Amino acid sequence: MRLTVPGPRSLAGQLFAMQAVLIAVVVAGYALFTYVSDRSQAEEAATRQARAVARSVADSPSVLTATRTGDPTAELQPYALKVMRDTEVDFITIMDPRGIRWTHPDPRQIGQPFQGHTERALKGETFTETYTGTLGPSVRAVTPIQDGSTVVGMVSAGIRVEQITQRAQDQLTALLGVAAGALMLGAVGTYVINARLRRHTHGMNATELSRMHDYHQAALHAVREGLLMLDGQYRVALINDGGRELLGVAGDVVGRSVAELGLPAPLTGALLASEPRVDEVHLTASRVLVINTSPVSGGERRGTVVTLRDVTELQSLMGELDSERGFTQALRSQAHEAANRLHTVVSLIELGRAEEAVEFATAELELAQALTDQVVAAVSEPVLAALLLGKTAQANERGVELMVSEDSSLDDGLLPETLPARDLVTILGNLIDNAVDAAQGSARARVTVAAYTRNSGDAPELVLRVSDTGPGVDPEHTEAVFQRGFSTKPAGPGGRGLGLALVRQATQRHEGSLTVAEADGGGAEFEVRLPLRESGAADAGVTSGAPVARGAGGDA
Numbered sequence: 408m409r410l411t412v413p414g415p416r417s418l419a420g421q422l423f424a425m426q427a428v429l430i431a432v433v434v435a436g437y438a439l440f441t442y443v444s445d446r447s448q449a450e451e452a453a454t455r456q457a458r459a460v461a462r463s464v465a466d467s468p469s470v471l472t473a474t475r476t477g478d479p480t481a482e483l484q485p486y487a488l489k490v491m492r493d494t495e496v497d498f499i500t501i502m503d504p505r506g507i508r509w510t511h512p513d514p515r516q517i518g519q520p521f522q523g524h525t526e527r528a529l530k531g532e533t534f535t536e537t538y539t540g541t542l543g544p545s546v547r548a549v550t551p552i553q554d555g556s557t558v559v560g561m562v563s564a565g566i567r568v569e570q571i572t573q574r575a576q577d578q579l580t581a582l583l584g585v586a587a588g589a590l591m592l593g594a595v596g597t598y599v600i601n602a603r604l605r606r607h608t609h610g611m612n613a614t615e616l617s618r619m620h621d622y623h624q625a626a627l628h629a630v631r632e633g634l635l636m637l638d639g640q641y642r643v644a645l646i647n648d649g650g651r652e653l654l655g656v657a658g659d660v661v662g663r664s665v666a667e668l669g670l671p672a673p674l675t676g677a678l679l680a681s682e683p684r685v686d687e688v689h690l691t692a693s694r695v696l697v698i699n700t701s702p703v704s705g706g707e708r709r710g711t712v713v714t715l716r717d718v719t720e721l722q723s724l725m726g727e728l729d730s731e732r733g734f735t736q737a738l739r740s741q742a743h744e745a746a747n748r749l750h751t752v753v754s755l756i757e758l759g760r761a762e763e764a765v766e767f768a769t770a771e772l773e774l775a776q777a778l779t780d781q782v783v784a785a786v787s788e789p790v791l792a793a794l795l796l797g798k799t800a801q802a803n804e805r806g807v808e809l810m811v812s813e814d815s816s817l818d819d820g821l822l823p824e825t826l827p828a829r830d831l832v833t834i835l836g837n838l839i840d841n842a843v844d845a846a847q848g849s850a851r852a853r854v855t856v857a858a859y860t861r862n863s864g865d866a867p868e869l870v871l872r873v874s875d876t877g878p879g880v881d882p883e884h885t886e887a888v889f890q891r892g893f894s895t896k897p898a899g900p901g902g903r904g905l906g907l908a909l910v911r912q913a914t915q916r917h918e919g920s921l922t923v924a925e926a927d928g929g930g931a932e933f934e935v936r937l938p939l940r941e942s943g944a945a946d947a948g949v950t951s952g953a954p955v956a957r958g959a960g961g962d963a
Contacts, residue, residue, distance in 0.1 A: 434586040457564045463490075529551065533551070633646075635654075641665050653696060697716045830917065834910050835873070842875035870935070
């Protein structure tokens with residue numbers, strides 16, 4: 408035979424048992440207190456009743472007259488029995504000063520000595536006592552019958568203790584009925600409340616709930632992704648460490664509204680939106696975040712769960728990957744063109760026109776070498792030089808001429824470690840892509856790039872300027888072009904409006920400035936100025952030049 412050991416009671420079950428015991432103890436205690444109190448009150452009431460009856464009989468003129476006759480019993484016995492029935496006392500005994508009974512409920516006791524104390528009554532005093540007489544224990548009152556100042560008899564009226572107990576028991580029975588009803592009502596109410604609690608706690612006991620809370624807290628702060636929970640009024644109900652870091656908030660933000668956190672307006676709008684957001688990209692001062700929101704509802708809006716992922720590094724890598732893809736496409740196109748030119752050279756040789764073949768091949772080599780020399784001479788910093796060469800090939804494939812201005816002068820090793828090459832690729836690459844998009848299809852499809860360092864007061868700075876021959880930027884949109892999601896072109900598969908937002912983010916991260924203006928001859932001109940932190944970089948390769956900005960008008 409298997410013995411089954413019962414598992415720990417659920418929290419709801421424990422509370423139900425505790426509340427049921429508590430209600431039972433309270434009701435039982437109240438019943439006991441009431442019983443004792445009612446019994447005491449019953450004894451007091453019986454004492455007052457016996458005293459009142461005794462005094463009424465003693466003060467009756469007919470009783471005083473009967474005591475003067477030769478046979479008081481003949482008149483007093485019927486009178487005493489009648490008063491006893493009317494007043495619901497158990498006995499009325501009228502006696503002479505010696506204590507010999509003139510009346511008694513039991514006629515056999517008439518003429519017998521009274522069982523009890525009479526000394527105080529003989530002195531003219533009325534008193535009460537509990538005494539065991541012929542009818543058993545009773546609460547009685549003894550009072551004198553006075554003729555003037557002379558005691559001519561005594562009256563004793565009493566109620567048996569048994570009768571008093573019966574009265575208290577009747578009250579106790581009623582009390583127990585009320586107590587049972589209260590206990591049943593309390594049990595039903597407790598059961599209903601705990602049934603609801605059981606549903607909310609899924610039948611778990613206190614230990615399981617405590618363990619789940621510990622796991623919840625550990626998991627909440629262990630995940631690197633940000634987690635933010637908002638209540639129905641869009642106040643922060645919970646935020647983990649990752650969420651604080653990604654949103655850049657500090658201090659106690661629980662209970663504060665999302666609008667008070669100082670987040671960028673588009674991000675705040677997404678958090679305050681009633682509809683869910685899925686993999687939506689937003690920019691903060693230093694990060695690119697992907698947010699997902701899911702409303703919590705249960706008949707009414709209870710709040711919102713927000714998850715945050717940092718894709719800053721991923722976005723930078725994707726930008727570099729896009730550049731590499733562009734380089735690859737450019738190389739594929741160049742290889743195709745080189746093959747065509749090589750076939751042309753071979754054909755000229757086969758036709759016996761060796762001189763024309765040499766002249767044709769030399770011209771192509773000189774053109775490619777001249778472009779490379781021009782870029783490297785102006786910008787010898789390897790990352791930017793490679794970027795410009797790749798972007799030049801891409802622009803040529805799209806029918807846009809990309810030129811490096813004569814003002815450009817940026818030597819290798821000039822840039823400090825505080826200005827990583829990845830950020831420069833993000834800034835200059837996106838500016839050039841936007842400029843090429845804007846210039847493509849124009850009458851003079853041209854993009855001009857300038858990169859140089861200059862002194863601005865006591866601190867050197869790097870200037871990156873890109874201008875195009877496109878339609879330019881509407882003056883009303885000079886601020887909007889840097890907002891995520893703004894674009895003058897149709898959205899592509901990957902969306903639009905992120906390039907210039909990333910440029911602004913990278914610029915602000917290095918405490919630089921980003922401006923847009925109208926370029927000479929039309930188009931747009933965007934200019935980025937980045938301070939160079941290291942003092943050694945300020946003395947090398949610094950040239951003067953008029954700041955010009957950079958042109959986009961395209962993928963803003």
